Amino acid sequence: MTTGHDTAAAPPAKEGGAAPARPSAGAPVSDQERRRRARLSRRWQRDMRWSPYAFVSPFFLLFLAFGLFPLVYTGWASLHQVELTAPTDMNWVGLRNYTRIFDDDFFWNAARNTLTIGVISTVPQLLMALGLAHILNYKLRASTFYRVVMLAPYATSIAAASLVFVLLFGRDYGMINWALGAVGIDNIDWQNDKWPSQIAVSTIVIWRWTGYNALIYLAAMQAIPQDLYESAALDGANRWQQFLHVTLPSLRPTILFTVVVSTIGASQVFGEPLLFDANKGASGGSQHQFQTLGLYLYEQGWVNQHLGRASAIAWTMFLILIVIGIVNYVISRRLRASS
């Protein structure tokens, strides 16, 4: 600790350290020594200057190759007619891919489904995660056990989870309809009716991600300084008021972060509806009742083999996300300004 101050100044001192050697002898040895030190010092400076870039460049090179370039290229491909069978033959068609998908009822259907599935999976998921994190923040017996157990769904793959929920949501023999029947509710056709199927798909998403989000909230809650609660308690705030006026405001950046991440996740939902379909097709059920934009993109690109149109869908999704991001940003600024 105490040596920290000396060492911070050490490198320049070392450079200068070569100087006293000269007047004392002036011999060729010292001259050589001086050049050696100068060379070392130059190398040292070069190292200091450039190695940070060497350290971060692998990430950025790979990101350019597998992140940015594909993103831009998708935009370029969306202005062309490209078929899956010959992906290198590109015919310029301008905005026709966009006008075509906007005229397509299935696109708007998929967009609506993505929105509704996104809302009914994200909102309950984050609210439950918040409540769960609050409980986990109490003094608990076996607290690690609950955290690990809640994360188990996160370790389960989309494929395995979706296949299990298909069976649990079965119309005739599924566990969920059986349980509902026990309390007098008739069988629900979870796969073929619009709202039930969307709720079922959302359930898979909620099941996999609630525990993960709860842990993120819990981490943020544990970083809230204790004395904020103490002073709130002195002012006569009860537990609920403390949660409302201390916990929630402190969590605002974390909540915003999870909302953004979940929104991106919700716009991408693909594996769950694909595998929830009884026919394992890309249409999202016989009536397209749970076809998401992700599935629609896959259907256009890989089933109908129109990669250009699929690119247009991808870029439309991207633009929608940017708009959502901007709205989020504006709302968070407003919230900050008002508090």
Added chain:
Amino acid sequence: MTTTLTPVDREAEAPKGRVRGPKAARAGGTLHAGPVAYAILALFTIGSLFPLVWTAIAASRDNQRLAETPPPFWFGSNLMDNLEIAWQDANLGEAFLNTTIVAGISAVTIVVLSTIAGFAFAKLRFRGRNALMLIVIGTMMVPPQLSVIPLYMMVAELDWTDQLQAVILPSIVSAFGVFFMRQYLLQALPDELIEAARVDGASSWRVVWHIVFPAARPAMAVLGMLMFVQTWNDFLWPFLVLTQTGNPTVQVAVAGLGRGYTPDQSLIMAGALLGTLPLLLVFAIFGKQIVGGIMQGAVKG
């Protein structure tokens, strides 16, 4: 550590102690959870585990029993048979090998690249550092589905369809990894240690090898496990570039079990169970560290 505290030191020390405090004393004093809290936790525990347990129950039954009411609540006797058939039907042996290779290479590469980049962002001063870090955080917001089409075209052009490198390459870079290691090294690596090595004339690479890697080891292990889990469970991209007959990963193979005219549900569940089991084992063993890692990556978002 320090015997003589200057006023500055004391001030720096004070908030630290306050933030750390005993975990139990959070949320307004030393509040113990009441019966209601335990009841809710029990409910969530059941909700989290039930689908997994039921996968095993269904995998231990035969197909007819699954098509009856009420559904089975307890294990049958067909587990080993079903596991064996599913293992062969879905070619799971090869799939496991493939997935282990893919997830292993991805995780190791991500961890190494993230550690050195995270070290540069946390501890080195260079022009453009803040702007570049903003780009890293920004890339966490770009949805992967957007790049799927050109990546597919690249893979098709290179004739890499059904090849493992097609799955590995796009997954060896992780913005989250860089962010995670930066957060860790900011706290865990004292500046004095780097400075001392510098004084001894160590080059940047020697500092990375002899100081950063040893200091970052716990975080590297956690990040490695997180990335392994993520790559193991990845579905969309492997599904697009691999066929079930070529070089499937576990997820592609398991998804393929559901196809066919009259799929045998107990076999599907056996396959799903096999695909999930290795990761659940990892979680059972390293769960505490993984939880800690996720929570660590979450602070200061």
